[in-house]
Amino acid sequence: MDLIGQVKAVDLMLKFLRGDMQRITPYPFVPMKPAFEPNAAFGLPTSTPEEEGVSSEYLRQFFEEMDACRGIHPHSVMVLRHGKLIAAGSWKPFTNSVPHMMFSLSKSVTCMAVGLAVDEGLFSLEDKIVSFFPEKAGRPHNRKIESVTVLHLLNMTSGANLNEFGSEVERDWLRAFFAADCAVEPGSGFDYNSMNSYILSAIVCRKSGQTLTEYLTPRLFEPLGIPPVHWDTCPAGIEKGGWGLYLRPIDMAKLGQLFLQKGKWEADGRLRTLIPEKWVEAATDTAVPTHRGGHTxxxxxQIWSFNAEEAYQYNGIFGQYVIVLPKQDMVLAITSGNQNLFSDGSSDLVERFFGDAAPAFSASALPRNVKELARLRRVTENLYAVRETAPLPEKPAEPAQGLLQRVFGKRAEKRNPPELPAAAELSAEALELEGRVYRLEKSFGSLMPLICAAVTNNFSGCVAQVGFSFREPGTLALTVWEEEKGGRNVLLAGLDGVPRRGMVSVNGEQYNVGATARLTRDEDGRLVVKVFVSFIESPSTRIFKFIFYRSATGALREETGVCDRVMMRLDEVPSVSVACQMLLGLFENDPAQGPAPWKRLGESIVQQKLSGRMSALTKPRARGVLLPPRESAGKPEEGPVQTATAEQCEKS
Structure with missing residues (x-):
């Protein structure tokens, strides 16, 4: 990064630390992503595990362990063997039928585009990248940047200075890449940098005369039966290459199966070569040693090794994986919202169940096992992303219980009864909040999770008001108003553990969400409403925690007789601390671990701004005041609402 770029980077960091999210990047947000509609047409043959030589009991244990591992936060898993889908599960409200952010897994798809372009003679791996963009390279540069080739970009050995952090502070990514030069001699060693993949995307676009998506659609996506895909672009309209792609889990699995089949695919009734076999072999020859997240x-x-014989993986941050296991003739596709940046328990779990140390699967079909297949399906159909609100499983009825049920009509007892107030008490609390609207003090806590905002540059306004309604049985309707000219979204959240799905609009872009809620009391007896809003197309779940209480004194309490005050705490999974670690690490060219001085400074400043008593970056809080009844009954979204401040209420 050149001197000007470094100044811009420092300015971005200072805005981030001050919470000035609306102006954090030099280019405005432009809605790109369509409103994804669910598409359950998978287009792959299906089979039972036993028919493909795998035990249903074994797969059930795999899904149960995936679900039980607290650090993984899985969203979906698909298992293929012999090219057939034998098991699939999604953790509600996440679903296999809606595209999910791929993050760096996008790089592996960019690799496929490069392989096709090289095969078509558009360019070669030895070509110097400055030759493609003479107008951007400008005056003669240091020989380091002039010696960077396409191959250096592919295997992450360019040594380029401009990384993802630089893309956040520059409008012209191509010009900035060449101006930043290289820190080390190209080809001298591995240096992971998503901007390498962006330049590959730009080269394909320049030489083909098409966007990357247009180029890949007839050559790859359509033959594989992948619906039209969305890929975020830079300010110049070039696909980001290293991130920004959205795919369904089944589409991920198909791309893994394609490489397992050496680039061949049966389409339109005939076997076609979609990717040259020699390119598949070269791309999966993981010969460049790396040190990432403490692991070698x-x-x-643009493809990572996997710790099993002949295996490899397409890998994206927060737990997006396509793992190809040639020895087992299997492919696994996984999406998740993992807390760890670059390594997590899901890959370890896959290695244990399907790697070299796992039991060898049968080459021929196993005997049918209807009972275990049914148990597997019960497990995969009852997976929930939010454990705190997940429905409690029914305890199997004992013979005596079954007799009581038949004679007296009694229900079987549930395992682990919920630690919640009685139904009557819950009803009374809900009645007290019905129709109430609270105005919150200013902060930069928003409906959009910070990780999603940072990846898409879609920083929304802070939450200014919240409203509550329980008119629909078993459902909380949470209305969220953003500050000033911001929008209004109504979130339906299931109180019965079953997520309610819907759409929200943030700065004109539509997002699929699913939400659940829980009512309880804290240790001081105060009413607590906790709402979990999962952004289904992303790794993130926004968590709202509202703590209601009455003013110690004051006319407002005497007038309403209800909880006139609310404390709001925000959290998200993956946590904000993870996002800050990634951002601060990129600032120092080490995304695996943020530098301690910057990390401590960031935490101290952000904590001080968001919450006076908070000790963790992950839980900013804002206090609110109940609007007077006449205002609550109106339409506050149509204009500013006049209400007392927190200080005025304390003094009254």
Whole structure:
């Protein structure tokens, strides 16, 4: 990064630390992503595990352990063997039928585009990248940047200075990439940098005369039966290459199966070569040693090694995986919202169940096992992303219980009864909040999770008001108003553990969400409403925690007789601390671990701004005051609402 770029980067950091999210990047947000409609047409043959030589009991244990591992936060898993889908599960409200953010897994798809372009003679791996963009390279540069080739970009050995952090402070990414030069001699060693993949995307676009998506659609996506895909672009309209792609889990699995089949695919009734076999072999020859997240692994052409014989993976941050296991003739596709940046328990779990140390699967079909297949399906159909609100499983009825049920019509007892107030008490609390609207003090806590906002540059206004309604049985309707000219969204959240799905609009872009809620009391007896809003297309779940209480004194309490005050705390999974670690790490060219001085400074400043008593970056809080009844009954979204401040209420 050149001197000007470094100044811009420092300015971005200062805005971030001050909470000035609306102006954090030099270019405005422009809605790109369509409103994804669910598409359950998978287009792959299906089979039972036993028919493909795998035990249903074994797969059930795999899903149960995936679900039980607290650090993974899985969203979906698909298992293929012999090219057939034998097991699939999604953790509600996440679903296999809606595209999910791929993050760096996008790089592996960019690799496929490069392989096709090289095969078509558009360019070669030895070509110097400055030759593609003479107008951007400008005056003669240091020989380091002039010696960078396409191959250096592919295997992450360019040594380029401009990384993802630089893309946040520059409008012209191509010009900034060449101006930043290289820190080390190209080809001298591995240096992971998503801007390498962006330049590959730009080269394909320049040489083909099409966007990356247009180029890949007839050559790859359509033959594989992948619906039209969305890929975020830079300010110049070039797909980001290293991130920004959205795919359904089944589409991920198909891309893994394609490489397992050496680039061949049966389409339109005939076997076609979609990717040259020699390119598949070169791309998966993970020969470049790396050190990432404290682990030693190897890298190929935008593809990572996997700790099993002949295996490899497409890998995205927060737990997006396509793991190809040639020895087992299997492919696994996984999406998740993992707390760890670059390594997590899901890959370890896959290695244990399907790697070299796992039991060998049968080459021929196993005997049918209807009972275990049914148990597997019960498990995969009852997975929930939010454990705190998940429905409690029914305890199997004992013979005596079954007799009581038949004679007296009594229900079987549930395992682990919920630690919640009685139904009558819950009803009374809900009645007290019905129709209430609270205005919150200013902060930069928003409906949009910070990780989603940072990846898409979609920083919304802070939450200014919240309203509550329980008119629909078993459902909380939470209305969220953003500050000033911001929008209004109504979130339906299931109180019965079953997520309610819907759409929200943030700065004109539509997002699929699913939400659940829980009512309880804290240790001081105060009413607590906790709402979990999962952004289904992303790794993130926004968590609202509202703590209601009455003013110690004051006319407002005497007038309403209800909880006139609310404390709001915000959290998200993956946590904000993870996002800050990634951002601060990129600032120092080490995304695996943020530098301690910057990390401590960031935490101290952000904590001080968001919450006076908070000790963790992950839980900013804002206090609110109940609007007077006449205002609550109106339409506050149509204009400013006049209400007392927190200080005025305390003094009254």
């Amino acid at each position: 692994s190897h890298y190929g052409y």
